[in-house]
Amino acid sequence: MQLGGHALVADDHPLTREGLALAIRAAAPGIALDNAGSVAEAERAVATRRSGYRLVLLDLILPDARGFSGFLKLQHLLAATPIVVVSAREDPVIVEAARALGAAAFVSKSTPLDALAAALRRVLAGEAVFPPQSLASPAALSLRDRISTLSGAQLRVLLALADGRLNKQIADSLDITEATVKAHLTVIFRKLAVDNRAQALLAVQPLLAATGTP
Template sequence: MTTGQRVLIADDHPLTREGLSLAARAALPGSVVDQAGSIGEAQAAIASRRSGYALVLLDLMLPDAKGFSGFLALQHAAGSTPIVVITAREDSVLIDAARALGAAGYLFKSQPIDTIAQRLRTILSGTPVFPSDGEAGAVATARERIATLSGAQLRVLLALADGRLNKQIAGDLDISEATVKAHMTAIFRKLGVNNRAQALLAVQPLLGDAGSERHA
């Protein structure tokens, strides 16, 4: 792959986009990553790029989309550009629908960033990637990991999921920033991740249900 190619990430959570951007750059070194928080923003980005995108990563649960309406809209706008559904929804019906509608892949946000990157490389080589039966347990795995968190750690994690910074979390929870950092360190260790973006991706399978209610 040559440098200068572009990847478009359509997801309405900034930290999730950050994590997916890391995966996209690892999969396509030298690429430029554009971000959109809605289908409308993604359509505008596609329309503004005459040279097009090498890849589009799409969360199904965007505010201005229902079901696969956003996918179909971007598919129409992007032409032959491969579109990868990346979501917290581990539903065999959705997986089958994505495959039938021509998605280039269906990836789970709960997967480690290096795994997502490896699968994006496979997709970029022309091979579709869809989950195996053994990967459908990511929700249960995320639930088990969250169960190991203390109440204070869980409150910090939920604040993190809302996109708050350490200083904001400290103020909202009436604790010091040093305590927030200590909780973050423990959370990363228990979730088996290295940073905030990876932590958010690791628990997205559980946060996804709440997100679907917000977007309904």
């Protein structure tokens, strides 16, 4: 498949990045590649690459990610760009969460190069690629739908809240006022159908819980 444009590989292990890059080149020889070793680097790459990306391969566990927090950040930035979640684990709960949140695919790091390239060709053709046993539950889909209504600013506040930060700490880290944080939290609680911080954290815990070492 000859395909122009750019793809982004976000993984903190250089050898893994190279393996993923080989798979992308095999799937789409004409595509150019950018690399990132953290979510922050991936965010900067997205901001810099004004032409956008045709494909993103994202290691689920990066140094500055917690559960699906990195995925959620990039998803808000990338809009319709397909994101392929890459992980050393194939826990059905993790796979289900990836599908429910709108990932284009979930692939194991142990997948042979030719099989990975084949999966990426399918993703580039508009298909969703997941292990056969993966089936998103109604609860996971409902949570995805609620999270999808959050703005980028609201999502950043929610993720900061999940890190245990107080309102003042959230305001300082995001360079906004405490009043703005409180306003965002009010909207977040309404959209997640919860009444307070504790309930909000419980609602998103399945997506932000530790997913293991990659």
